[in-house]
Amino acid sequence: MNGAWMAAKLLRAAATLLLAVTVVFIVLRLAGDPAEILFGDNVGEESLIRYRALWGLDQPLGVQYLLYLRSLLLGDFGLSSQSGASAWQLMMGRLPYTLQLGGVSLLLAVLIGIPAGVAAALARGSLTDRVVMLAAVSSFCIPNFVLGVVLILVFAEQFGWLPSHGTGGIWHLVLPALTLGTGWAGVLARFARSAMLEVLGQPYIRGARASGLTEGRVRWRHALPNAAIPLVTILGFMVGGLVAGAIVTESIFAWPGVGRLLVDSVKLRDLAVVQAIVLMVAATMVAANLVVDVLSAWLNPRLPAATGA
Amino acid sequence: MDVALAVPPVTRVDTPPLLALWQITVDFAARGGGMVRVVHGIDLDIRPGETLGLVGESGSGKSVTCLAALRLLPAEAQIGGRIAFDGADIARMGAAQLQSLRGGRIAIVFQDPAAALNPTQTIGWQLRERLVRHQGLRGEALQAAAIAALARVGIADPAQRLEDYPHHLSGGMCQRAMIAMALTGKPSLLIADEPTTALDVTTQAQILALLRDLQRETGMAMVLVSHDLGVIAESCARVAVMYAGRIVEQGPTTEIFATPRHPYTRGLLDSLPRIDHVVARLAAMPGALPQPGRLPPGCSFAPRCDRARPACVANMPRLEMQGARALRCLHPHDGPPAPPGIVQMEPGADQQGVPMVEAQALGLRYAPRRLLGLFARGAAVQAVDGVSFTLHRGETLGLVGESGCGKSTVARMVAGLLTPSNGALRFAPERNAAPGVPAPRFAQLVFQDPLGALDPRQRIAAQIAEPLEIHRIGNAASRRAEVLRLLDAVGLDPALAEAFPHRLSGGQRQRVVLARALALRPPMLIADEPFSALDVSVQAQVIELLAELQAREALTLLFISHDLRVVRRICGRVAVMYAGRIVETAPAERLFGSPQHPYTQALLAAVPSPDLGARPSHQPLRGEPPSPLRPPPGCRFHPRCAMARPLCRVEAPALRELFQGQAVACHVAHGDA
Numbered sequence A: 001m002n003g004a005w006m007a008a009k010l011l012r013a014a015a016t017l018l019l020a021v022t023v024v025f026i027v028l029r030l031a032g033d034p035a036e037i038l039f040g041d042n043v044g045e046e047s048l049i050r051y052r053a054l055w056g057l058d059q060p061l062g063v064q065y066l067l068y069l070r071s072l073l074l075g076d077f078g079l080s081s082q083s084g085a086s087a088w089q090l091m092m093g094r095l096p097y098t099l100q101l102g103g104v105s106l107l108l109a110v111l112i113g114i115p116a117g118v119a120a121a122l123a124r125g126s127l128t129d130r131v132v133m134l135a136a137v138s139s140f141c142i143p144n145f146v147l148g149v150v151l152i153l154v155f156a157e158q159f160g161w162l163p164s165h166g167t168g169g170i171w172h173l174v175l176p177a178l179t180l181g182t183g184w185a186g187v188l189a190r191f192a193r194s195a196m197l198e199v200l201g202q203p204y205i206r207g208a209r210a211s212g213l214t215e216g217r218v219r220w221r222h223a224l225p226n227a228a229i230p231l232v233t234i235l236g237f238m239v240g241g242l243v244a245g246a247i248v249t250e251s252i253f254a255w256p257g258v259g260r261l262l263v264d265s266v267k268l269r270d271l272a273v274v275q276a277i278v279l280m281v282a283a284t285m286v287a288a289n290l291v292v293d294v295l296s297a298w299l300n301p302r303l304p305a306a307t308g309a
Numbered sequence B: 001m002d003v004a005l006a007v008p009p010v011t012r013v014d015t016p017p018l019l020a021l022w023q024i025t026v027d028f029a030a031r032g033g034g035m036v037r038v039v040h041g042i043d044l045d046i047r048p049g050e051t052l053g054l055v056g057e058s059g060s061g062k063s064v065t066c067l068a069a070l071r072l073l074p075a076e077a078q079i080g081g082r083i084a085f086d087g088a089d090i091a092r093m094g095a096a097q098l099q100s101l102r103g104g105r106i107a108i109v110f111q112d113p114a115a116a117l118n119p120t121q122t123i124g125w126q127l128r129e130r131l132v133r134h135q136g137l138r139g140e141a142l143q144a145a146a147i148a149a150l151a152r153v154g155i156a157d158p159a160q161r162l163e164d165y166p167h168h169l170s171g172g173m174c175q176r177a178m179i180a181m182a183l184t185g186k187p188s189l190l191i192a193d194e195p196t197t198a199l200d201v202t203t204q205a206q207i208l209a210l211l212r213d214l215q216r217e218t219g220m221a222m223v224l225v226s227h228d229l230g231v232i233a234e235s236c237a238r239v240a241v242m243y244a245g246r247i248v249e250q251g252p253t254t255e256i257f258a259t260p261r262h263p264y265t266r267g268l269l270d271s272l273p274r275i276d277h278v279v280a281r282l283a284a285m286p287g288a289l290p291q292p293g294r295l296p297p298g299c300s301f302a303p304r305c306d307r308a309r310p311a312c313v314a315n316m317p318r319l320e321m322q323g324a325r326a327l328r329c330l331h332p333h334d335g336p337p338a339p340p341g342i343v344q345m346e347p348g349a350d351q352q353g354v355p356m357v358e359a360q361a362l363g364l365r366y367a368p369r370r371l372l373g374l375f376a377r378g379a380a381v382q383a384v385d386g387v388s389f390t391l392h393r394g395e396t397l398g399l400v401g402e403s404g405c406g407k408s409t410v411a412r413m414v415a416g417l418l419t420p421s422n423g424a425l426r427f428a429p430e431r432n433a434a435p436g437v438p439a440p441r442f443a444q445l446v447f448q449d450p451l452g453a454l455d456p457r458q459r460i461a462a463q464i465a466e467p468l469e470i471h472r473i474g475n476a477a478s479r480r481a482e483v484l485r486l487l488d489a490v491g492l493d494p495a496l497a498e499a500f501p502h503r504l505s506g507g508q509r510q511r512v513v514l515a516r517a518l519a520l521r522p523p524m525l526i527a528d529e530p531f532s533a534l535d536v537s538v539q540a541q542v543i544e545l546l547a548e549l550q551a552r553e554a555l556t557l558l559f560i561s562h563d564l565r566v567v568r569r570i571c572g573r574v575a576v577m578y579a580g581r582i583v584e585t586a587p588a589e590r591l592f593g594s595p596q597h598p599y600t601q602a603l604l605a606a607v608p609s610p611d612l613g614a615r616p617s618h619q620p621l622r623g624e625p626p627s628p629l630r631p632p633p634g635c636r637f638h639p640r641c642a643m644a645r646p647l648c649r650v651e652a653p654a655l656r657e658l659f660q661g662q663a664v665a666c667h668v669a670h671g672d673a
């Protein structure tokens, strides 16, 4: 991998992030005067003016923007209008839960979806193939809220085997992770199947077979690594969209993650927290993209990054 | 149906065949259900050490037959008949046995070597994998064997190349690497399926020479599959001609090429333009190969055959033995073909005529690519450098050279699709648009790939009329009449006007593209490899059509091609390009008759000829064209030139006129030939 390429990618990531920050800034200012939103009609004009001076809201917009950037760089995302706590700390307190839920769901999706898709491709047209594809299509056609409710009804209400909400031990994770992971597994299975089929039709696979390599070697050492290239991109999208994807599931299972914090904060018009979460989501997406680029370059020597030129 | 007839071998009657195919049939699942037969009972014997050529146009079933022999066809294909290798029945082999046979005693190399190598692994990884599989090597011995294997197929710097990925290597290098991999199993039979089709002509000559050398060294037998009769003639002792899934003629190459008896074989030979003379008119066979599953009754060739009689349509003739030859025809030709009517190619227009295009020291430089406008990646590429020529009215100028030499870039600059970064282009006054702007009513560009050039969702008539509509010429009725006139001019049935492109064959599509290019009645046509996607028999038809249109409409033609045989047939004057520069230009008669530049000479010598006695004695040109990123200093040809002198390394030769109309860029050429 070469330095100039990496530097260019990092620069692009930084530029994207700056764009996101700028958009958030503009949207926040469009939403109205923060002082008024915060205090409503409850305080006098004088306190509003004092508040504005305190936070620099009386400065020209350009100065405000720079002040905003500076505070973000210092890790200051403002205070929650509800609890008065630091928005950053509120969010970071919830992040581990989302990461736990998202990580387990994703792992589940990868471990089930990719092998199923590959198996379907290798047995194309067989019963396995049709069963896997039927399961995959139905899994991502069922919305998470439906699946979540059904799982709660069956495993928590009916049989009482598993807890239906909140956190605690590993058992609390099972139902939400299943809810979140099933759809992803379906998507991955579909992509894995088509990627694998595409690669299996390439001349170099025939070439590998023609040179007497065993079918196992042809599949696992020649076909699979090439099929992994598009899968990495899809996985990157999934990681990037993890927080947003978890919102519904976290709400159903009362899972104390960032997704639920976001929903609550929007309801309460807690702008500082919403903003912190939006920026965090943007940062995750940018980071996921960066990781995808690096991984793809590593997997695919044809990409310009991999060539030393 | 055919009777199974084992063909007697040409040599060593007593030796049992190495590979014997009996009544091989291959059926594929048809799109609308049911099966379609693409191979109809092939009988072939390959004896140890012999070279058999399998020739036919695309769709004749030659590659499918080879893949069937190794059971490499997709699982949906059904193979019938018996395949015996050294007495063992391949059809009954288990997976393990079959795997050790493939790449072991029978190896195969494919067309398009760059695609036949795994793009995400290095050459070394793939080569070592095969060495482990077939020779069980490990550790240092493995690495040493890998280096030796690459060195053996003529790859310079083998240790370095092992670290490269396939996309780092040229097509020729990839094919050498494929051959090295094929040899790891020490095969007694090598199947080479169109091994040089995707390669340039000098590279093709190198690869064919390499295969011949390896064969001599190892004594392996070889099946060479090719659509090119010249390639077959130069390499094979015996040849089988296939048509529509059957062998129609077979026998010793010398006999078949001297006295082709089957009308199809004869037609193929007559369709091929020659490099040493110009035939008055290529005897093109009408029509095209029938689709599998839609074979005509009786002899499959009957609809295209000028000797067909009622009996031919009644029954498929059998493959009959006549001594060492086999023939499937009821009314074959007798004796050698009539000598072709050779003509002198006119330079086309008088050189004093009005210039249509004058190119002066034309250059095109691509700036290095940048990331975010900051980091320059790679160096600037000088794709074309100091190219000058004049194209007179009514003249046909051929621009030839191998891929990457800059010929297409020149064509695009003349067409106004690219703006030259140096030099000047001057046009006849009727091109009333600024240089660098396309002027469709002055010159039309015809590309390769007729399928890509046509919109699949538009009827043929609409596509031909499109330029007329854009330029608001005539009304609906007059455009309609014009479309019919154009269809007629390019020899297409007017009924096709309402068809969609997918219904047309490759040759018909190329005719449509021509018709559309002529719709605005431009005085000039720029054709960039217009025939390279076509089969020989269809190509001959379209070549004749273009030659006829050129003469009739007095078109000025700039013809870009890598195929010197086609250029020989069409062009009055030729310019040869190498690494972005013109190295020689001359009237066609002169250039083909007495080439002066060492590169032109090597290029002509590399063209495979179906004429017997023209077997290659020369050493093929070594090396490959330089990367446009780092052209060598001085004469760009010097690293490959056998006549190079110290001066050549430092000073670039200018184009000097040696004879009237023949100019050469070489320090050494004196024109005493």
Ligand code: SF4
Binding pocket: B262, B263, B264, B299, B300, B301, B302, B303, B305, B306, B307, B308, B309, B312, B317, B328, B329, B330, B331, B332
């Ligand atoms: S059998 Fe008849 S139609 Fe067929 S090639 Fe011979 S002469 Fe022509």
Ligand code: SF4
Binding pocket: B597, B598, B599, B635, B636, B637, B638, B639, B641, B642, B643, B644, B645, B648, B653, B665, B666, B667, B668, B669
């Ligand atoms: S100038 Fe020298 S190197 Fe170039 S072609 Fe002539 S002899 Fe060869």
